[in-house]
Amino acid sequence: MPAFDRAAIDFLVHDWLDASALTARPRYGDHSRETFDAFLDLAEKIAENEFLPSFKPGDRDEPELKQDGTVSVHPLIRKAVQAYLDAGFQLASFPAEQGGMQLPHLVASAAKVFIQAGNVAAGGYPMLSTGNTRVLMTRGSDTLIDHFARPQLEGRSLGTMCLSEPQAGSSLGDITTRADFDCDDALGHRYRLTGRKMWISGGDHDITDDICHLVLAKIPGPDGKLPAGTKGISIFAVPKRIPAEVAGEITRNDVVVAGLNHKMGYRGTTNCLLNFGEGAQYRPMGRAGAAGWLIGEAGEGLAIMFLMMNEARIGVGLGAAAQAWRGYLLSSQYAHERRQGRIPGDRHAPDQVPLVAHADIRRMLLAQKAYAEGALALCLYSARLVDDIHSNEDESARAESESLLALLTPINKTFPSEYGPLANSLAIQCHGGYGYTRDFDVEQLYRDNRLNPIHEGTTGIQAMDLIGRKILADKGEGLQLLARRVAATMDAAAKAGGFDRQVAALGQAMATVSEAIAQQAGSPDTAFANATPLLFAFGHTVVAWQWLDQAVAAKRAAEAGSVSESLARGKQAAMTYFFDFELPQVAGWLAPFASGSRAALDAGEDIFWAG
C-alpha cells in the first residue's frame, strides 16, 4: 500500500491551483507538467523510503550530547537528510542565477508535504537551512554567499536560526548576546559574539561537518552598553568551523552546546542551548569569542531575519498540515481494516463491521480530512501567491498577491498548527486504545505536531499580527482584496449549481467578520486582548472559502475526467462537513470579540494562583 494519497496532492497542485499555467511565464519557462510530476515522484519516493523509516527510531532514540561535547543524531535520520540533500531538494525554489532549480514554490511546497508527512523531525534540518540560505542570498555579500550559502546549496552544510535566548523568547528586543567589533578580514566585518541562544533546532549534529548559524546580537554603543529594544539588533553569520582563509586552517569556532532540550515530540531534531564566546573549549585565532560576520548593516538584524519569516511561517503551517494528513490517512486505513461492533438497526448481525461503518467514526475521519486537506490547500494557495509575486508580469497583480499573502500568513501559520494536532487527536480516537500506544504512529504525530502552535511566532503573536499589522494598520485593504476573491468563488459555486446553502453561509460569515472588525476598530485594548478568537473566526472563514473553491474545482475536474469521481465526492463530503460543523463556530468566536469582552483584561493578575 502507498503511504501517501498522491491523487490528493495532484488535485491541489494541478486541478485546483493549475501549476502548469505558471510554465507560460518566463521565470518558469524551463519547467513543464512532466518535470513537476518527476519532482513530486522523487519526493514521494524519498519520503517513503528514507523519511518514514526514520520516523519511529528517531523518536525512540533521542539525540545525545556526548562527553566530548558533540551531538549525534539517529543514523536513519542522517541517512534521510543526506538522501534529501543528494537529490538536491534544497535547491528547489532558489532562482537559477543563485544555482537553484527555479521551481515554483507551489511545486516545491507540495514536494515538502511528502517529506514532512514522512518525518517532520528529519525534515526540520533542511527546512531551517533553506531559510538561512535565503537570508544569506538576499542580503549577504558575495564572499559570505560563497563561504556560507553555497555549501548549504551543495548539501555540504546546514543552517540554523539563532533568535531566542533563555530570558528572551518572543521578546527579541530583550536579547543580550553581544557582538564586539574584532577586525575586517577576508570575509568582511568580523565581530566576536558572546551570549547564549535557546531553542536552537539543528544547533549541532553530525549530519554535515559544517553548520552556519545566523545569530541575532547587539553591537554595544560608545558607552559599552547594549542598545535597548529591537532597533539595536544586528545579524551575523557564525560558522561552526571557521574557514581556512581567515584562520589559516579550518578552526573550530567558540560555539558550544551547553545542553539539549528534551522535548515532547520532534525528538529527531536536535534542540540546543548554545553558548557563544565561552572561551573555555575553543579560542579561535587566539582568543575567546565566537567569530561572526555582519550581514547587511548594523541594526538591520530583525528586518533581515524577517525576510525568511513568511516562508518559515508557511513552512510551519505546511509541516503541521502534512502531519494532520498522515494521521488522517493512517486512521482512515485503520478504520477500513479494524472490525468492531455492529451498527444500529443490525445489532444481531453475525460479524462485526469495519470501524468505517460507524457514523461517529466517519464524522471523525471527515473532521480530519476537512482540517488536513483544508490546511494543505491553504499553504499551497499561499505558495502559489509567492510564485505570483515572483513571476506575474502585471505589477498590480503582484502587489495584490503580496497584500493577500500578508493577510493570510497568520492564518497560514495558525489554522494548520492549531487544527493539525486536533486532527491527530481524532486519529488517535479512531484507533481506540491502540492509538494511545507507541505501537502505532498516531500518538507520535500528535506529540510532534504540538510544537507547531508555539514556534515561529506563537498563536497569540499571530493573532496580534493579524489585528495590528494586517487589519488595523492596513486600513482593511487586504480584507477587501480577500472579499473579492471570496465573491469570485461564490459566483463560480452559484454557476456550478448545488452549493446554494454554502454560498449563503459563506457570505454571512464574511459579513459578520467584517462587522465585528469595524465594531472594534476604535477599541485597541479589547481588540488586542481578544485577538485570538478573531484569528480563529477569520481562519475558519478563509478555510470555508477554500473548501467551497476546492469542491467546485473537484466537481469540474471529475466531469472533465482528470480526477476520479470518488475524489470529487470526498471533497464534497469534507466541504459539507466543514460548513455544517465548523463554520457555525465563527459566530461563537466573534461574540466576545465584537462585544469587546473585558473578561481577560479585567481579571486581575492576583486572581491566578501564584503558589
Place this chain on the structure above:
Amino acid sequence: MKVLVPVKRVVDYNVKIRVKADGSGVELANVKMSMNPFDEIAVEEAIRLKEAGVATEIVAVSIGEQKCQETIRTALAMGADRGILVKTDDAVEPLAVAKILKGIVDEEKPELVILGKQAIDDDANQTGQMLAALLGWSQGTFASEVKIDGGKATVTREVDGGLQTIEITMPAIVTTDLRLNEPRYASLPNIMKAKKKPLDEKAPSDYGVDTAPRLKVLKTAEPEGRKAGVKVGSVAELVDKLKNEAGVL
C-alpha cells in the same frame, strides 16, 4: 561499448490493483504508473558500467503510449544518455516487444542489452529470452552480479538451488534480478538535464513489426480471498489432514 536498456511503464508497485468490473483487465485510469522496478535495476547496472569505464553510451527504450516518454525521462534522469520511444497505443505482447527490440538492436548495434527479468504487471518473464533467441546472442538471466571483461561477461545467476556463475560471449543479453544492485534516486538537477537529452520517437512499423495480439485474454479475476482455517482436535488429525487433504507429507 553501447548498452541498450528497455524500460517499461507499469502500475506502481505500491498501488493496490483493482480488476475492471467487466473482467477485461485491470483498472488503469487515474492509477499511478512508474518504471518497472526490475528495469530500474537494469538502468542502474548500465550506469555503473559506464561509471566503471566499461560502457560508453546508454540508450533507454520504451514501447507503448506517449506517456512512456516519462519512463524514459526517469531513466535519463538517473543517468542514461538518450532515449527511443516506440509509440503505440496497442497492448504489446512480449514477442512483439522482443521483435521491436531486435529491430532497434540491428540499428543501434549495442554490445549489451540489460533488461528486467520480468515486468511486475503481467510477470511474463519472456522478453529477454525471446530477444536472445531472435538475435542468436548469449543470455545471462536472473543476474545478481555482472562482470564484463575482454569480450566475455561473467554473470552470477539466481537459480532455484542457489547461485550459478556462467561465462558468456559478448554481445549478450542480461536480465536483472532483485539483488543485482540498489538503484539510485534521480536528483532535481538531473531531472532538468534529462529534459535536454535526445529522445527519438519511432513506431513499430519502422521496424516492420506487427503488434497485433497473438494471445486472447478470456477473463481477469481477483484471486479468491483467504478462507478461514479449521481447528484440529489432535496431532493425529493434523498429520492426517497434511497427508490426505493438503498432500504435503
